[in-house]
Each structure stands twice: as C-alpha cells, then as structure tokens.
Amino acid sequence: MRIVYDDAGKADIAALLSSVAETEFEKQGVARILGNPRAxxxxxxxxxxxxxxxxxxxxxxxxxxxxxxxxxEGSSLPGADLVGFRGAANEARFAFGEVKTSGENVHPPGAMHGRTGLKQQLEDLRDNTTIRDGLVAYLGYRAVTSSWQGHYKSATRRYLANPSQVYVFGVLIRDVTPHQDDLRVRITKLSVGRPDGTEIELFAIYLPNGSIAQLGAKALAARTKIRGQQEKGGGE
Structure with a gap:
C-alpha cells in the first residue's frame, strides 16, 4: 500500500504545509488536497x-x-514505467523497467505486442540512446536536492562511460495458469544484439486466477483498513 498510495510523498507535503494550515478549516483543506484513500x-x-x-x-x-x-489522476505518462537504480549508491546503475498487467488467457498475452507492447518498449530501452538520455535527465531534475543524489551521480558516471551500462527489465503480471510461452520467445530475441554492458531480465508474476480485476478494489480496502487502525491507535 505504501507504494500504491505514495505515503512517503504525502507525508512530506503534510509536513511542509503543517505551518501553513493553522485553522481547522485550513487543515481540512490540506486533507482534501492530499486526498482520502481512493480506488x-x-x-x-x-x-x-x-x-x-x-x-x-x-x-x-x-x-x-x-x-x-x-x-x-489516472493518467499514464510516457517513458518507462519504472525509472530508478539498481545497486548500492557507490555502484549504482540506472534501472529502466516496463510492466504489463494482463488477465488475457493466451500465451503470450496481447500486451506483449504492438507499438505500446512490452516487446517494443523493451527493445526501445535496449537500443535507443535518446530515450535513455531522456530518462536520465528526468531523474536528474529530481535528484538535485534529494537524499538519493549519491545513487544518481554513481549511475551517471557509469552511463557517461558507456550509455549501454543500464539494467533493463520487463515484468508481466498475470492471473492465469503459468505458462513458459509468456516469456520464452521474448527472452531469446531480446538477447540478440544486446549491447555490451546492458543487463536485461524478464519476469512473470502469477497471481491467483481471475484476481487482476479486483486489484484496485482490494488495495483500497486494505488501505482503508490500515488508515482506520492508525486513527484508532492515535486516539487511544
């Protein structure tokens, strides 16, 4: 739930606004801006x-x-789904990942194919320096005053020495019976022409059958329960 609802980010905003919101009305406004748990x-x-x-x-x-x-709310931004680092601060490399969530009962699912499919997205991250440069700059703007600046500097040194020194990964989230064909062909083809220094991994994570359609609702129920327990504990 911490990742889904970005608790750390909201806590930072709440701390920033704590000296601004003095009246009860203003505090309610801050709560509205940060939002209650939603689906x-x-x-x-x-x-x-x-x-x-x-x-x-x-x-x-x-x-x-x-x-x-x-x-x-709810928009999907261009670029890689997950942008960050792999490794400790002094040996970090950039990590760029794509994620597809599919309950389609075919192997591989349609989410693997097409212009916005996992196949093309991973090939772009592997082969297109312009795309990777954009992601490096994207993190750079946010690293300037961050606690993770050390990771960024270390990864950038590695990247400047060789722009292929990155970790690229793809993840399929599935709720069907596990099958090797979900990834088998793609693993082989992604390795062909892999630049020196690029590490590529593919993963398939299988959830209980038919569960994807309820992921959002279950996340909301779990978050609401946690918030209720926190409020109850704070009042005791």
Whole structure:
C-alpha cells in the first residue's frame, strides 16, 4: 500500500504545509488536497507489485513515483514505467523497467505486442540512446536536492562511460495458469544484439486466477483498513 498510495510523498507535503494550515478549516483543506484513500487502477497495483519485486529481489530503488508527475489522476505518462537504480549508491546503475498487467488467457498475452507492447518498449530501452538520455535527465531534475543524489551521480558516471551500462527489465503480471510461452520467445530475441554492458531480465508474476480485476478494489480496502487502525491507535 505504501507504494500504491505514495505515503512517503504525502507525508512530506503534510509536513511542509503543517505551518501553513493553522485553522481547522485550513487543515481540512490540506486533507482534501492530499486526498482520502481512493480506488486505483488495476494496472497501477500491478506496477506496484512489480516494483516491490525488483526492490526485494534485484536491489532496486525507485525514488520518484511517476504519480507525482501526473496533472490529472489516472493518467499514464510516457517513458518507462519504472525509472530508478539498481545497486548500492557507490555502484549504482540506472534501472529502466516496463510492466504489463494482463488477465488475457493466451500465451503470450496481447500486451506483449504492438507499438505500446512490452516487446517494443523493451527493445526501445535496449537500443535507443535518446530515450535513455531522456530518462536520465528526468531523474536528474529530481535528484538535485534529494537524499538519493549519491545513487544518481554513481549511475551517471557509469552511463557517461558507456550509455549501454543500464539494467533493463520487463515484468508481466498475470492471473492465469503459468505458462513458459509468456516469456520464452521474448527472452531469446531480446538477447540478440544486446549491447555490451546492458543487463536485461524478464519476469512473470502469477497471481491467483481471475484476481487482476479486483486489484484496485482490494488495495483500497486494505488501505482503508490500515488508515482506520492508525486513527484508532492515535486516539487511544
């Protein structure tokens, strides 16, 4: 829930506005701006699952949630779904990832194909220096006064020495019976022509059958429960 609802970011804003909102009316306004827990798109929960996996199993760090760049709730921004780093601060490299959430009962799902499919997106991240440059600059603007500036400097040194020194990954979130054909062909083809220094990995995460349609609702229910427990604990 922390990733889905960007609790860290909202806490920072609340702290910033604590000296501005003095009256009860103003405090209610801050609460309105930050928003009560709301239902989120199923694909957004899928991205959070993928992010949690890469953080836990690949040493990922994704310090700037793309939801902070939205000017309207629910919009999907261009560029990679997950932009951050892999590795400790002194040895970090940039990590660029794409995530597709699909319950389509075919292998591979349609989300793998087409101009906006996982196949093309990963090939673009692997081969297109202009796209990667844009993502490096995107993080750079946000790194200037950040606590993760060390990661950014380390990854940039590596990138300037060789723009192919990046970690590219794709994640399929599925709620069908696991099948090797979801990734088998793509793994082979992505390795062909892989630039020296580029590390590429593909993952498929399988959820209980038919569960994707309820991801957003379940996230909201869990968040509401947590908020209720926090409020109850704070009042005791």
């Amino acid at each position: 989120v798109e199923n694909w957004r929960v899928g991205e959070a699952i993928a992010e949690s996996f890469v953080i836990a199993h690949r040493g990922g760090l994704f310090p700037w949630p793309d939801g902070r760049d939205e000017r309207k």
